[in-house]
Amino acid sequence: MNSLIPSILSFLSIFLLICFSWVTSAHTHEDFLQCLYNKNSNSISKVIYTPINSSYPSVLQFSIRNLRFNTTATPKPLVIVTPVNVSQIQDSVICSKKTGLQIRVRSGGHDFEGLSYVSMSPFVLVDLINSRTINVDVSPTVGVGGHISGGGSGMILRKFGLAADHITDAVLVDAEGRIHDRKSMGEDLFWAIRGGGGNTFGIVVAWKINLVPVPPTVTGFNVSRTLEQNATKLVHRWQYVSNKLQNRYFHQNFPKESRRASFIDARDFSSIDCIEMSWIESVLYFAGFPSNTSLDVLLDRTPTSDAFYKIKSDYVKEPLPEIALEGIWKRMDQLEMDEISESSLSFPHRAGIIYQIEYLVLVEEESSEASRRYISWIRSLLDYMTPYVSKNPRQVYVNYRDLDLGINNLAGNTSYKSKHLADIQNNFDRLVRVKSAVDPGNFFRHERSILSLSSW
Incomplete structure (x- = not known):
């Protein structure tokens, strides 16, 4: 007893x-x-x-x-x-x-x-679901939250840079509840909120953006090859020209579970179907919507995803050899599938990058076992890619948050800096100084946020 x-x-x-x-x-x-x-x-x-x-x-x-x-x-x-x-x-x-x-x-x-x-x-x-006002010409502010806070990579990146490159002012609520614009917050904080990650330095309630011109008509085309049609060689060669084409080209490459590579870049334009469309229609085109989809779909905020997913990212500085591409295809078979200065913004990934890789695995099963299995697979794929992507340190996109890179805590952690070198690179020390000045108590924080000097 x-x-x-x-x-x-x-x-x-x-x-x-x-x-x-x-x-x-x-x-x-x-x-x-x-x-x-x-x-x-x-x-x-x-x-x-x-x-x-x-x-x-x-x-x-x-x-x-x-x-x-x-x-x-x-x-x-x-x-x-x-x-x-x-x-x-x-x-x-x-x-x-x-x-x-x-x-x-x-x-x-x-x-x-x-x-x-x-x-x-x-x-x-x-x-901030109610913060959706856009005023053009009079007071051009757009509530796009995390997109700009993480730099803002998009379809016109090659020609005009990041969305954050075009921010001229912002309105921010700090940890004391005070309101700041660019002048009152100072240039250091203004620099940090444009690429240093969201929910770290305050709440940005408005952005002032310089708009850029877009062409009235754009041309889209798709090239699709199976492995039997030499998709590996095609993707391999694509790497050597993708960053050398004129900056008015935007290309994506989609290795798919059906052992088929789909991408938009080819030397033989006579063998592909070109589709002319307006700029805004091209947004739907690259998002994968069926042709003739109404533009009204862009106004629908109802979630369309019914899957559990895990996403990771990498930056490639040297073309992947064919053997590396073949290894990617094999690992996909393992799944059960039916010109700007690096320091001008707190976003660091600029010169020397050929292209960015996004790793995405969707899980339609709700069981925790299924999630563990698929997440384990995507981690193994990332391990496999280690020799072929950026290194010392390995680079990732800030907005592709990934807790596998490390989780912050407020109890002191000697590896804290190393956890962040992947997404913010050489900007780490400056971001910490800004954080320490504007939010020394780490009121704004999460598992991947910058912490003040008092925390480590």
Whole structure:
């Protein structure tokens, strides 16, 4: 009988700890809400959602793009705030900090590791779903959140650079709830928010962007070859010309599970079907929408993905040899498949890059075993690619967040710097200095964010 006492006491301790944690979270949650109500009229209740609200699940799930983070085991926010003005964002920051809650900020919900809406600590989610205003010529601000915060790679990258290269001003709410524009935040912080990663230095509520001209008509074409049709040799040769064509060309290469390589780049234009279209229609074309799809689909924010996925990235500086490409095809068979200075922005990947690789595995099964199997596969593929991609350090795209690169903690970690060399390169030290100046207490933080000097 006495031997059971330690086990019972241990169980009671765990039970009491869980109960205490739950009560503390509930108490903090009430304090946060009371703080918001004290700073606002009751009208703010229209943009507040808690788990007892019937609309809470739909608001939370609406911008979740990866079903890996839409399970019953996924930590949920204590409160969701969908602000309709900047003052409500300020108050959310102030009240979160006052009550000791973490804050997560979600724009489009495309964070590949769910870091914009998931936290292991009790947290508040500020969902910027209502920040979708675009004013052209008068006050050109666009709420595109994480895209620009991570640099903003897109279809006109080769000709005009990153989206962040064209930012001339921004409005940011800092860790104290204060509003800054470019002048008041200073050039160091303005530099950091354009490529240093989102939800790290503050909440950007508006960007001022210089627009660039696009042609009235563009031509798209697709080349598809199987391995039996020498797809390996074609892709191999493509690497040698892809970065030497005029910068008005945009190309993508898609090795597919059917052992077929599809890409848009060829020397023999007479053998391919060219399609003329408007610029905006080309956005649908490269996104894989069927021909004649209405442009209205771009206004539909309803998630189209019904898969769990894991994404990784690499940058290639030297063409992959044919043997490396053949190794990629073999590993795909293993799956069960039915001109700008590097320091001008905090985005570092510029000169010397031939192309970027995106590794994507989709899992349509909901079981954790299926997820583990596919994630293990994509990790093994990345290991295989190590000799062939950028190195010392290996480079990845900031916006392709990947917890396999390392997870930050606030208890001090000697390997902290090495975890970030992949995505921010030589800009690490400057980003840390900026973080230490504007948010020394690390109020804005997540598992891949820059931490202040006081944390390591």
